[in-house]
Amino acid sequence: MQSSGHRFRDVEHHPLLADNESYDSSSSSEADMAERVWFIRDGCGMVCAIMTWLLVVYADFVVTFVMLLPSKDFWYSVINGVLFNCLAVLALSSHLRTMLTDPGAVPKGNATKEYMDNLQLKPGEVIYKCPKCCSIKPERAHHCSICKRCIRKMDHHCPWVNNCVGEKNQRFFVLFTMYIALISAHALVLCGFQFFSCVRGQWTECSDFSPPVTVILMIFLCLEGFLFLTFTAVMFGTQIHSICNDETEIERLKSEKPTWERRLRWEGMKSVFGGQPSLLWINPFAGFRIRRLLLRGKKGGPEFSV
Secondary structure (H helix, E strand, O other): OOOHHHHOOOOOOOOOEOOOOOOOHHHHOHHHHHOOEOOOOOHHHHHHHHHHHHHHHHHHHHHHHHHHOOOOOHHHHHHHHHHHHHHHHHHHHHHHHHHHOOOOEOOOOOOEHHHHHHHOOOOOOOOOEEOOOOEEOOOOEEEEOOOOEEEEOOOEEEOOOOEEEOOOOHHHHHHHHHHHHHHHHHHHHHHHHHHHHHHHOOOOOOOOOOHHHHHHHHHHHHHHHHHHHHHHHHHHHHHHHHHHHOOOHHHHHOOOOOOOOOOOOHHHHHHHHOOOOOHHHHOOOOOOOHHHHHHHHHOOOOOEOO
């Protein structure tokens, strides 16, 4: 088994911050971080996040106004419309929760003598300091160059959610990939039925749009649905596999041998989704506190953690 020093081979050994170095410990405390709205100000990530929302809105537009509303089958339109829009809301809600949830960031610059004294370390016990964000690096934490923080159980940084996927927001990322895969599959099935209906009716009364416009809109939706379904289904599968094996993507790529007690299969799922299996596992609104957001607003508005 590899030693801890080998596991943190990307971490340089630097002396801890001296008492006279400028560092406001209160600004990076866990309590203070909990009161902030987490948001990464990265140009590429924000563009990708906006594109994600626009693509989902486009799919919803084509499904609702091109395929379902012109349909003569009332119950077919209602059932598929309600189902698709509910899945779209759940997908976008999961996206927001992933993007605006602290993934498990380690407080910046906490490598102070005062902090070290509070750790009550045993004689000879070794700790590691990240040279990039000047923080004590916990086990299984990795530094993200985009978030500019060390992230606990960091799996990867995803530009489509403009955030790292880590210890505290992996559940929402899994739900996001699942719901996007479901609405993509649903859109492809509806496109197949719509093409069949339009061809059978010789493109008369199958849509309120002209046949060329209808064909173009549906072709783009099919391409979008196929690409999104492929990407998110693969990502969903890899995430479930990582959770069941208690191994992040970074740890797998680096072939890091575990020095921690693994939580396998259901234990891993429970640790990520919380508690026994229930409908709360697939609910992106679980744990959301509107009152806390209102209190933040009264304190002067949300702050950005990065």
